[in-house]
Amino acid sequence: MHASQSAGWRATLAGFSASLVGIGLARFAYTPLLPAIIDAHWFAASSAAYLGAANLAGYLAGALLARRMARSLRAANAIRLMMVLATLALFACAMPVSFAWFFAWRFASGLSGGVLMVLAAPTVLPLVPASRRGLAGGVIFMGVGAGIALSGTVVPLLLRQGLTATWLGLGAMAALLTLASWSSWPKDSVQQAAARQQVPVHRNGRLRVLYAGYALNAVGLVPHMVFLVDFVAHGLGLGLHAGAQYWVLFGIGAVMGPLVTGHLADRTGFAPALRLAFLVEAVAVLLPALGLGKFALMLSSVVIGAFTPGIVPLALGRVHELLPHHPQEQKTAWGAATTSFAVLQAMAAYGMSFLFAHNGGDYRDLFVIGAMAMALALAIDLVASVVAGDKERSPAG
Numbered sequence: 001m002h003a004s005q006s007a008g009w010r011a012t013l014a015g016f017s018a019s020l021v022g023i024g025l026a027r028f029a030y031t032p033l034l035p036a037i038i039d040a041h042w043f044a045a046s047s048a049a050y051l052g053a054a055n056l057a058g059y060l061a062g063a064l065l066a067r068r069m070a071r072s073l074r075a076a077n078a079i080r081l082m083m084v085l086a087t088l089a090l091f092a093c094a095m096p097v098s099f100a101w102f103f104a105w106r107f108a109s110g111l112s113g114g115v116l117m118v119l120a121a122p123t124v125l126p127l128v129p130a131s132r133r134g135l136a137g138g139v140i141f142m143g144v145g146a147g148i149a150l151s152g153t154v155v156p157l158l159l160r161q162g163l164t165a166t167w168l169g170l171g172a173m174a175a176l177l178t179l180a181s182w183s184s185w186p187k188d189s190v191q192q193a194a195a196r197q198q199v200p201v202h203r204n205g206r207l208r209v210l211y212a213g214y215a216l217n218a219v220g221l222v223p224h225m226v227f228l229v230d231f232v233a234h235g236l237g238l239g240l241h242a243g244a245q246y247w248v249l250f251g252i253g254a255v256m257g258p259l260v261t262g263h264l265a266d267r268t269g270f271a272p273a274l275r276l277a278f279l280v281e282a283v284a285v286l287l288p289a290l291g292l293g294k295f296a297l298m299l300s301s302v303v304i305g306a307f308t309p310g311i312v313p314l315a316l317g318r319v320h321e322l323l324p325h326h327p328q329e330q331k332t333a334w335g336a337a338t339t340s341f342a343v344l345q346a347m348a349a350y351g352m353s354f355l356f357a358h359n360g361g362d363y364r365d366l367f368v369i370g371a372m373a374m375a376l377a378l379a380i381d382l383v384a385s386v387v388a389g390d391k392e393r394s395p396a397g
Contacts (some may be wrong), residue, residue: 007186008127008136014184015124017177018079022116023107024147026086026109027055029170032155032224032247033163035233035240040163041093042096045230046357052226053349054103055110060342062114067335069115072143075123076185082112084182087174094167118338121316122331137313138258144309145254152248156241206322207333209384211340212377213274217307218345219373220285222352223366224250224304227231231288232297235363246301249312261310262317270318275381277314281307282374315341328389348373 030052038045062082069078089109096102121140127138150173223231228250233243265273284303287296318389319333352366359365 007317008124008129010184011124011127011186012136012139014181015120015136016143016146016241017181018083018116018120019140019143020147020150021083021143021174021177022086022109022113022120023144025151025170025174026089026142027059027113028148028225029090029151029155030055030106032151032229032244034226034230035158035168035262036159036163036166038230038234039240042163043099043102045361046353047099050350050353051099051102051106053346053353054106055113056342056346056349058107058110058112059117059141060110060113060339060346061107062111062116063118063335063339063342064114064117065111066115066338067331070119075119076187078115079119079123079185080178080182082115083174083178085109086112086116087121087171087178090167090171090174094164094171096163114338114342117312122334123186135259137316138262140216141258141309141312142255142313145163145251145257145305148308149248150303152244152251156244161244165276204322206384206388207336209317209381210274210313210315210318210322211337213278213381214311214337214377215340215344216373216377216380216393217278217281217311218341219348220281220370220377221304221308221345222348223285223288223363224301226302226349226352227356227363227366228288231363235361246297249298249301249333250305250308253302253307254309257306257308257310258313260306262313265314265317270314271381271385274311274318275385276373277307277311278378279379281311282371282378285367286371287367289364299322350381 034048034052037043043051064205066078069081073081086109089105089112092105093102093109121137124140125136154169154173155166158169158249160200227248229240229243231237231243232246233240236242260275261273264276268276281302284300284307287300290296315337316334319330319337323329323333344365348369352369355365355369356363
C-alpha cells in the first residue's frame with residue numbers, strides 16, 4: 001500500500017512538472033517577454049502578438065492529436081516526448097533566426113502543451129485514491145500557476161543578461177523538470193488497453209453546454225494571457241518592470257486558483273461553482289478597461305490569474321459529474337472540452353491580435369470583448385439550467 005501511495009505521489013509531481021513545462025513555461029513565459037522582444041527589435045509589435053497566438057494554434061493541434069498519440073506511443077511516452085519538444089522549443093527561441101523559425105517553434109511549444117493538458121492528469125489520477133483526487137488534480141494544475149509565477153520572477157532577472165540568455169535559462173529549467181519526472185510516469189499496460197477502446201460519448205446536452213461555456217471562458221482569458229504585461233508596460237506607460245510585477249500577481253493567483261476552485265466545488269458542486277466562476281471572471285476581465293486605478297488592476301490580475309488554471313479542475317470535475325460511471329467516456333469528453341477551449345482560444349488570440357493591429361493599439365477593446373465572452377458563457381449556462389429544470393442543485397448533480 002505504501003509503495004502504491006509513493007507511486008501516486010511521484011506521478012502527481014510528474015503531472016505538476018508536465019503542466020509547468022508544457023503550459024507554465026512554454027506558453028506563459030512569452031507574455032512577460034513580449035515587451036522585451038518588441039523593444040529589442042526582434043519583431044515588430046504586431047508580429048510579436050501573432051507569435052503569441054501561434055502558441056495557441058499549436059495548443060489546438062495538440063489537443064486534437066493527443067489521444068491518437070496516446071494510442072500509438074502509449075500515454076507516458078507521448079508525455080515524455082512532448083516535454084522534450086517543449087524544452088527544445090524554449091532553447092530554439094533563443095535564436096531569432098526569422099519570423100518563420102520563431103513561429104514554428106512557438107507552434108511546437110503550443111502543440112506540446114495541448115497534448116500534455118489532455119493526457120497528463122488522466123494518466124496520473126487513476127494511481128491516486130479517490131478520496132485524494134481533488135487534491136492531486138489541484139497539485140497537477142498548480143504547475144501552470146507555478147510556471148507563470150516563475151516566468152514573472154525569473155524572466156526579469158534573466159533579461160538583465162539579454163533575451164538569448166533568458167530563453168536559454170527557461171530551456172534549462174524545462175530540461176531539469178523533464179529529466180526529474182522521466183521515470184515517474186505510470187507503466188500500467190491496463191490503462192493503455194483501455195485507451196485503445198473507442199467508446200463514443202453520448203450526445204449529452206449538458207456536455208454541449210459545458211463545451212460552449214468552457215470555450216467562451218477561453219476567449220475571456222486571452223486579453224490577460226497575451227496582452228496584460230504589454231498593456232501595463234506600453235498601454236499605461238509604466239514600463240517593463242511594472243508589467244512584470246503585475247504578471248507576478250497573475251502568477252500568485254494562478255498558483256492558488258486550482259486549490260481554491262476545487263475546494264469551492266467540493267462545497268457547492270461543480271455546476272454552481274462554474275457559474276460563480278463565469279460571473280467573477282466577467283467582472284475581473286472588464287476592470288482594466290474601466291481605468292479604475294492600480295488596485296482594480298491588481299485585483300483583476302490576481303483573479304484572472306487564479307481562474308486561468310482554476311477553471312480547468314472545475315471543467316474536468318463537471319465532466320466526471322455528468323458521466324460518473326463511464327471512465328472512458330470521461331476521457332473522450334475531456335478531450336472534446338479541451339479541444340473546444342483550444343479552438344476558441346486560438347481564434348480569439350488571432351482575432352484580438354488583428355484587432356489590436358488595426359484599432360490604433362487600444363487595449364480596452366480587448367478586455368471588453370473578453371468580459372462579454374464570460375458573460376455569454378454564464379448566460380448560456382443559466383438558460384440551459386432553467387430549460388433543464390436546474391437539476392444540478394446539489395454536488396451529486
